Amino acid sequence: MSAxxxxxxxxxxxxxxxxxxxxxxxxxxxxxxxxxxxxxPGHEKAVKLKNSTxxxxxxxxxxxxxEATPEDVERDSLDNIVGRIVTWSGATKGGQxxxxxxxxxxxxxxxxxxxxxxxxxAIFLNDEASFMKGSAKV
Numbered sequence: 001m002s003a004x005x006x007x008x009x010x011x012x013x014x015x016x017x018x019x020x021x022x023x024x025x026x027x028x029x030x031x032x033x034x035x036x037x038x039x040x041p042g043h044e045k046a047v048k049l050k051n052s053t054x055x056x057x058x059x060x061x062x063x064x065x066x067e068a069t070p071e072d073v074e075r076d077s078l079d080n081i082v083g084r085i086v087t088w089s090g091a092t093k094g095g096q097x098x099x100x101x102x103x104x105x106x107x108x109x110x111x112x113x114x115x116x117x118x119x120x121x122a123i124f125l126n127d128e129a130s131f132m133k134g135s136a137k138v
Contacts, residue, residue, distance in 0.1 A: 015131040017043045018086055021124045026116045033090040038124065040131035049083040081121045082106045 023034040039045040053076055060066050068076075082105045091098040098104065109118045124130050 013132060015040050015042060016133060019131045021121065023117065023120065034088065035090055036088045036121065037086040039084045039086055045086070046084050049080060053080070078106065078110050081109055081118060081125065084125060
């Protein structure tokens with residue numbers, strides 16, 4: 001039997017370990033030059049983060065009647081975004097370079113004044129195509 005020339009190859013759909021998201025100015029819809037590099041779903045950072053969240057949720061479920069609070073959900077959401085950032089470049093705040101650290105990222109993305117940025121990061125992370133080779137995602 002000969003190969004179907006129209007068939008796709010699963011190897012073409014493997015997700016990358018990391019992907020870059022260029023931050024878009026929400027007022028102008030123009031690229032800012034700020035690039036945030038995120039760990040993909042199979043990256044060691046992402047796997048450890050997911051397992052940690054699952055363990056915490058399973059522990060809560062085993063206790064029976066202990067439900068997640070809004071604060072728990074908020075913390076898990078922020079942890080997921082911040083924990084998957086590998087690095088960033090090109091960011092400035094107050095006219096000064098904004099060097100990456102997880103602490104700086106947590107402070108920034110946890111600040112309600114920058115909800116637009118947190119939303120953009122969440123959308124990027126939740127789109128499977130963001131981590132596929134040849135993706136046009138920014």
